[in-house]
Amino acid sequence: MKLARIDVEALAQAEDIISYLFLEMGSNGVQIEDINSGMIRVSAYFPLDDNVGERVFSLRRSIEKLQEENIDIGSPKISVKSIENADWAENWKSFFKPIPVGKRTIVYQSWQNIDEFSSRDIRIQIDPGMAFGTGNHATTILSLELLEKVINGNEKVIDLGTGSGILAISAVKLGVKHVIAVDIDEKSVQVAKENIKINGVADKINIICADLFTAIRDKYDVIICNILTKIILPLIPSIKDYLSPNGSLILSGIMENESAQIKDKLYGEKFIVSEVIQKDEWVAFGAKMSSQKRIGE
Numbered sequence: 001m002k003l004a005r006i007d008v009e010a011l012a013q014a015e016d017i018i019s020y021l022f023l024e025m026g027s028n029g030v031q032i033e034d035i036n037s038g039m040i041r042v043s044a045y046f047p048l049d050d051n052v053g054e055r056v057f058s059l060r061r062s063i064e065k066l067q068e069e070n071i072d073i074g075s076p077k078i079s080v081k082s083i084e085n086a087d088w089a090e091n092w093k094s095f096f097k098p099i100p101v102g103k104r105t106i107v108y109q110s111w112q113n114i115d116e117f118s119s120r121d122i123r124i125q126i127d128p129g130m131a132f133g134t135g136n137h138a139t140t141i142l143s144l145e146l147l148e149k150v151i152n153g154n155e156k157v158i159d160l161g162t163g164s165g166i167l168a169i170s171a172v173k174l175g176v177k178h179v180i181a182v183d184i185d186e187k188s189v190q191v192a193k194e195n196i197k198i199n200g201v202a203d204k205i206n207i208i209c210a211d212l213f214t215a216i217r218d219k220y221d222v223i224i225c226n227i228l229t230k231i232i233l234p235l236i237p238s239i240k241d242y243l244s245p246n247g248s249l250i251l252s253g254i255m256e257n258e259s260a261q262i263k264d265k266l267y268g269e270k271f272i273v274s275e276v277i278q279k280d281e282w283v284a285f286g287a288k289m290s291s292q293k294r295i296g297e
Contacts, residue, residue, distance in 0.1 A: 002048040005081045006056060008063075009041050012281055013255050014073035015137070016228070018042045021062050023187060025055055032137075038281060039074075048082055056080060101141055102148040105170060122148070122173045126166050126195055142277055142284035143167050143226045143252040149275070150248040150286065151176060155221035158182065158242065160212050161231070161253075165192030165205070167224050172201040176222070179205045182212055219244045226252040229262065236265045243289055248274075252284035259283040 008018050012034075019030050019042055027044035035041050046055060056078060063076050098108040098117060105122040108114050114123070147167060153175035159168040162181035171179050181196075183189050189209040196202050212235065221244050225232055232251055243249060249271065254262055256278065266273055266287050275286035 002082050002084060003045045004048040004052045004055075005043055005045050005083055006052075006059065007041055007043045007079045007081070008059070008076050009035060009039060009079075010076040011072070011074035012038050012040045014076065015040055015042060016253075017066065017071070017073060018063075018076070020185075021059060024062075025058065045083075052080060099141065101144040104148055104174075105144055107144070107166070122170065124166060124169050124173065125198055126164055126169075127198075138279040138282040139226055139252045139254075139284070140166060142279055142282060143224060143250055144170055145277060146250045146252075146275065146284055146286045147171060147222070147224065148174060150222055150250070156218070156244075157222040157224065158216060158220045159224045159226075160235075161225060161227040162192050162207070163188050163226070165195045165207070167226060168192070168205050168207075169196060169199045169201055171222070171224075172204045173199070177204070180216065180220075181205055181207045182210055182216070183207075184209070184211055213238055213242065216242055218242070220247060222248045222250065224250045224252075226250075228253045229255065229258040233261060233265055236262075236269050236271070240269060240271075240289065246288065249287040249289075250284065251287070252282070254283045254285070256281045256283050259285075 010018055015032060022030050022044035027046065031043045033041045046052065060078060066073055096109050098106055098112050098114050100106050100117060100120065104120055105124065106114055106117040106120040107124045107126060109127050110125055147170055151171060151174040155176045157171045157176050157179045159179055159181045162168050162183045165181055168179045168181040181192060186209055189207055192207055196205050219242055223239055223243055225235065239249060251262060262285060263273055271287040271289060273285055273287050277284050
């Protein structure tokens, strides 16, 4: 049986949006490749049938709507290729590799041998059933690195925009007391539930399908937001109401050219930026509501 591979070349910051469009079209997952600085190729596979043309038309129209809403995704190029199903079955798995993060964490897929990472005690199994959140995206890696640094044990955590649940899973394995994982997308919640079950941490994570803060009524020791800058910015003023004294805030999903906006907003809301880390063109912030010296001062 032959498959149709639909490719979209776009700005790196459009990765999650393009991936989501493919998921809405019925894809079980995507493949993401770096083309050059700031550009990526997002690929999804579908049956090679009479619906291919309709899928491409639908994808193109969805992209046009994003551009009409002034969402900066560049000028994406769409192409279609025919491949043998057997080739995809083999090549798909070889695309993913175990990912060591920080000092303790290893993110891996179920078919991989991780014996060489025996020194890493935080093991997270995430199979790529979704477009993002499998651990290979820079924003996820940055979030995991910051999370490993701020967890001491027994904290209450909220993971806003949980996606595949990888950050909530990591928090539990690092020793937190309880996690509220929130996502507005029902598909993400379904995938997160499965991943949480596979990793044996379902008893410590409550997953909610809701509008970010709408289902939250408590204060938390750690708040994680791995989303997008345009969503993070208006959330920052409200976060204070849900962060415990001396609690930690982790913000990721921020492009390098957007980081100044985030920093200014944090300082304007009386947060102290305790750490800024970067991978490729992506930046993540660690912040607190306590009185400590700012970075660079």
